[in-house]
Amino acid sequence: MFDDFFIRALIAGIGVALVTGPLGCFVVWRRLSYFGDTLSHSALLGVTIAYSFELNIAVSVFLVSSIIALFLIQLQKKTNLPGDALLGLLAHSSLAVGLVVIGFLAFIRFDIMGLLFGDILAVTVNDLIIIWFGGALILLVLKLIWKPLFASTVNYELAEAEGLNPDRAKAIFTILMAAIIAISIKMVGLLLITGMLIIPAAMARNISDNPQKMVLFSVIGGLLSVIIGLFSSLEFNTASGPSIITASLVLFILSLLKIKQSIQLKN
Amino acid sequence: MGSNNNTLVKLKNVGYHQNDKWLVKGVSLEVEKGKIVTLIGPNGSGKSTTAKIALGIYKKIEGEVEKYTNKVGYVPQKVSIDWTLPLRVNDFMVLTENLKDDAINEALSLTGVVHLKNKNLGNLSGGEFQRVLLARAISKKPELLVLDEPVQGVDFTGEIALYELIKKISDELNCGILLISHDLHTVMSATDHVVCLNGHVCCSGSPIDVAKNMEYKALFGEQASQILSVYEHRHDHVHSSEGDIKKN
Numbered sequence: 001m002f003d004d005f006f007i008r009a010l011i012a013g014i015g016v017a018l019v020t021g022p023l024g025c026f027v028v029w030r031r032l033s034y035f036g037d038t039l040s041h042s043a044l045l046g047v048t049i050a051y052s053f054e055l056n057i058a059v060s061v062f063l064v065s066s067i068i069a070l071f072l073i074q075l076q077k078k079t080n081l082p083g084d085a086l087l088g089l090l091a092h093s094s095l096a097v098g099l100v101v102i103g104f105l106a107f108i109r110f111d112i113m114g115l116l117f118g119d120i121l122a123v124t125v126n127d128l129i130i131i132w133f134g135g136a137l138i139l140l141v142l143k144l145i146w147k148p149l150f151a152s153t154v155n156y157e158l159a160e161a162e163g164l165n166p167d168r169a170k171a172i173f174t175i176l177m178a179a180i181i182a183i184s185i186k187m188v189g190l191l192l193i194t195g196m197l198i199i200p201a202a203m204a205r206n207i208s209d210n211p212q213k214m215v216l217f218s219v220i221g222g223l224l225s226v227i228i229g230l231f232s233s234l235e236f237n238t239a240s241g242p243s244i245i246t247a248s249l250v251l252f253i254l255s256l257l258k259i260k261q262s263i264q265l266k267n
Numbered sequence: 268m269g270s271n272n273n274t275l276v277k278l279k280n281v282g283y284h285q286n287d288k289w290l291v292k293g294v295s296l297e298v299e300k301g302k303i304v305t306l307i308g309p310n311g312s313g314k315s316t317t318a319k320i321a322l323g324i325y326k327k328i329e330g331e332v333e334k335y336t337n338k339v340g341y342v343p344q345k346v347s348i349d350w351t352l353p354l355r356v357n358d359f360m361v362l363t364e365n366l367k368d369d370a371i372n373e374a375l376s377l378t379g380v381v382h383l384k385n386k387n388l389g390n391l392s393g394g395e396f397q398r399v400l401l402a403r404a405i406s407k408k409p410e411l412l413v414l415d416e417p418v419q420g421v422d423f424t425g426e427i428a429l430y431e432l433i434k435k436i437s438d439e440l441n442c443g444i445l446l447i448s449h450d451l452h453t454v455m456s457a458t459d460h461v462v463c464l465n466g467h468v469c470c471s472g473s474p475i476d477v478a479k480n481m482e483y484k485a486l487f488g489e490q491a492s493q494i495l496s497v498y499e500h501r502h503d504h505v506h507s508s509e510g511d512i513k514k515n
Contacts, residue, residue: 028351029349029351029352031351147363150362151362151363153352154346154348154352154354154359154362155343155346155362157319157322157324157341157343158341158343158346158362158363159362159363160322160323160324161319161322161323161324161339161341161343161413162339162340162341162363162364162407163337163339164363205351205353208353209353209355209387210353210354210355210357210358211352211353211354211358212358213353214353
């Protein structure tokens, strides 16, 4: 009924959505959407390095994004520049350097659009293994650091005072962010990964009254976005990333109706 | 002060500075099992800072902190919950420790807010939120309880009731309590030791038994005078508005 590549894309997308759901909630709660942007923009540099040295893209992106994240934490400690300026600096300079390096790699055939916006034709069986194993690992680690990470998201000092070691949880979470970007880059494209993280989570916030529900709805929202997005991508021959994100936007708009209802109830 | 087996936390001449400004300096105090230490002082005198040093939240400090327990309950001075995070009282109660439902209900009943269990934290009044904060801190049966202005925003009758509760917790759990009071002159009668701060320790001592003083009794009322005490400051120096210290 469907071509193999489409089945592969669907399996890959479902794997990605299962992970972006819970991670995306933390991105929204901890106000990290610009941080996500910075990491995903720096992923381009990771991709070019992968091509230059014939490395695996996911591994290379993961390493480069992790290094950029650690570099950012150092810069935050050592300079007085506000956080958003530092994020912008790293995001755009790593994107620019990545594009310049691509210019030098003229001998390689490069699908820039696929890189920026995702390409379902590009998902291989190898990618599926990386997405599902990597994704399972990310979720497992997230479950292990859930308590300190969540407690310090609510109140850092409470978590620290009551012995939960929030700094370690934060550092591990940063690495998980780099990892999800690395495994989802082929599906969603590096310009739109943050959208995959925050839009389903924002949609979930509109219809949840507790954190567990928000995580659950965020996962469901992500899954629906991937499935609807991929089918329309096939139908209308559009890029997979934008199709998925547009689907999630539609879900978000629908969730606003629920908010409107509850506001009317209050009045 | 020699430490003994009952010591839970001991500050030795500690200080903390931020951007070249000392928030607090030269503070020594000790909290023991079953004892209540109250910190008082004007705004910005370093009460919360001292508490955070004792809790290990501030790490780059001068002096030494000896801590003999990991079972800590903390009520911060200010907790703001962002709208983006949907959180019910019930979710908040298990924030740092997994508790059975019974333990949650028991703690919430003690502070009189068990009916709010499924309410969203953002919809509580200031006084209700304070009671939830206190319930959360005591629910895990800590050995050391650090309460930063735990009765702020609570009406006077409620304040007396909460102080009674804190006394009861101290007796039942035999935990040590470091209490920061928002009032300069009245402290809990059950307080064993009062430390008055203003960037450093200005004076310290025990509160006066109000219940024995007829005038205070008339002022506070019969029940309140059992719970509250007056602390008479004995400073040997004054602070000018520039922050200089002059000896009397």
